């Protein structure tokens with residue numbers, strides 16, 4: 001028999017409180033990716049915590065939700081291929097730099113590798129993927145972008161974690177429990 005406790009309801013309407021949606025979504029931890037490409041010797045970066053792997057294994061698909069207001073997306077959406085780097089431990093400042101408002105300054109003093117197809121990869125990341133755009137669907141105020149992975153490389157660095165609008169690091173669960 002299920003026991004019903006007299007507690008606050010688990011869920012409530014949020015229409016009159018848009019900040020609550022942000023707070024709720026921030027409770028879901030994720031990694032952080034940067035989509036980066038070199039077009040005519042200019043480098044472009046789009047940092048996204050909505051990035052997700054494992055959408056499909058065959059073909060190998062990942063996804064990212066891009067704000068419709070993104071100026072960078074308008075530039076990079078026509079690229080033949082995109083480099084994706086998953087930020088690693090200790091790369092919080094770099095993440096903010098690559099997402100800064102000053103688009104021209106994003107890559108100043110950033111260690112990168114550009115390959116023959118123009119994909120740009122960040123050094124010391126946790127994971128690198130070379131992707132092409134597979135499909136784009138409208139999703140409210142975002143574009144839901146499916147990327148097909150053509151090449152990948154697994155780095156040595158652990159991933160950076162984004163949670164509660166803060167950068168965090170992974171900790172083994174057992175090391176928290178054992179005192």
Ligand SMILES: Cc1cc2nc3c(=O)[nH]c(=O)nc-3n(C[C@H](O)[C@H](O)[C@H](O)COP(=O)(O)O)c2cc1C
Nearest residue numbers: 046047048049050065066067069070071072073099
């Ligand atoms: C930690 C972090 C996560 C972000 N996640 C996303 C995201 O998932 N999707 C998105 O469109 N923008 C995201 N942004 C914002 C973009 O990186 C970028 O700042 C924004 O698109 C404006 O720049 P743009 O006009 O050059 O695209 C994120 C920024 C930060 C710092």
